Amino acid sequence: MRLARWLQDGRPQDGVVVGDRLVALADGATTLDVVEQGLDAALELGERLAAGVPAEAPRVDAVPLLAPIRPPSVRDFVAFEEHVEGIVQSVDNSVGVNPQWYEAPTFYFTNPHSLIGSGETVVPPVTERLDFELEVGAVIGGVTGSEGRSLAPEDAQRHLFGFTVFNDWSARDVQSREMQVRLGPCKGKDFATTLGPWITTVDEVADRFDEDGFLDLEMTVRVNGAEIGRDSLADMGWPFRELIAYASRNTRVVPGDVLGSGTAGGGCLAELWGRGGGLTPPPLQPGDEVVMTVERLGTIGNRVGAAIDVPVVPRARRRPGSPAARQRAATA
Numbered sequence: 001m002r003l004a005r006w007l008q009d010g011r012p013q014d015g016v017v018v019g020d021r022l023v024a025l026a027d028g029a030t031t032l033d034v035v036e037q038g039l040d041a042a043l044e045l046g047e048r049l050a051a052g053v054p055a056e057a058p059r060v061d062a063v064p065l066l067a068p069i070r071p072p073s074v075r076d077f078v079a080f081e082e083h084v085e086g087i088v089q090s091v092d093n094s095v096g097v098n099p100q101w102y103e104a105p106t107f108y109f110t111n112p113h114s115l116i117g118s119g120e121t122v123v124p125p126v127t128e129r130l131d132f133e134l135e136v137g138a139v140i141g142g143v144t145g146s147e148g149r150s151l152a153p154e155d156a157q158r159h160l161f162g163f164t165v166f167n168d169w170s171a172r173d174v175q176s177r178e179m180q181v182r183l184g185p186c187k188g189k190d191f192a193t194t195l196g197p198w199i200t201t202v203d204e205v206a207d208r209f210d211e212d213g214f215l216d217l218e219m220t221v222r223v224n225g226a227e228i229g230r231d232s233l234a235d236m237g238w239p240f241r242e243l244i245a246y247a248s249r250n251t252r253v254v255p256g257d258v259l260g261s262g263t264a265g266g267g268c269l270a271e272l273w274g275r276g277g278g279l280t281p282p283p284l285q286p287g288d289e290v291v292m293t294v295e296r297l298g299t300i301g302n303r304v305g306a307a308i309d310v311p312v313v314p315r316a317r318r319r320p321g322s323p324a325a326r327q328r329a330a331t332a
Contacts, residue, residue, distance in 0.1 A: 072257055130170075138243070148248055173188075232264075
């Protein structure tokens with residue numbers, strides 16, 4: 001089953017993909033409503049809708065697609081060792097992965113209000129190092145009798161509803177400046193994240209899980225038609241059920257939450273810059289097209305637009321009575 005959102009007559013519409021048609025949900029229901037009901041109920045709904053496709057149902061290629069869900073939150077992990085190794089080289093020209101990476105599947109929260117769909121134009125901040133990140137997002141579903149709190153991995157597997165292709169757009173120069181403050185990233189990331197083209201329910205890929213829960217799906221990314229990176233989702237350091245378990249520790253995951261896998265090996269420019277020692281391939285420019293395909297999940301594509309002017313926020317003002325100011329005066 002595939003759940004999608006699209007624009008029809010200028011208004012958002014939620015529904016399911018049946019063949020090459022989009023069938024709308026009844027009574028203004030949303031994909032989030034379906035996800036909250038859980039996988040079994042969703043599959044029953046999908047069967048009913050597939051049994052009677054209206055003649056007026058639009059074709060998938062005839063309407064603009066939106067991000068397939070409006071999630072309560074979006075966490076993005078960093079779960080591919082190869083990617084981390086390349087990024088370390090890009091940041092400080094060192095070799096090897098920090099031992100702390102192996103201890104737990106680290107993530108950050110990104111912006112659920114900046115999600116875009118396949119086909120939409122990306123509007124970046126002012127940046128000289130615009131980048132993409134090839135990922136897969138897992139969507140959390142409702143589970144009867146569970147509030148999604150402090151889950152064990154075996155219980156977390158039941159909360160897997162489906163998957164979507166995930167592009168974590170990144171302004172690397174902005175991100176680098178922010179993270180020198182030992183916090184973030186924030187504005188280097190939260191201007192756009194592509195999800196799509198739809199949510200594919202977990203039953204559609206069930207035969208590709210191994211006994212440890214890793215999901216073997218091929219992932220590729222192309223820029224202007226040229227392949228940049230290729231990897232398998234099975235190369236993650238942790239399977240999704242362990243990412244979910246960690247995300248839920250001492251808190252909750254709720255239906256509709258999206259958990260990004262982190263960038264696949266070779267799945268972004270910054271990693272390649274680190275390995276090659278220079279800006280090759282070059283940073284993205286306005287007009288460039290980035291296309292990502294994940295086996296069984298579909299293809300997303302976006303063109304890069306021009307940055308727009310935004311209001312300036314001034315630098316911090318040093319306060320004369322602060323401890324730092326007194327220390328500066330004492331050592332002057």
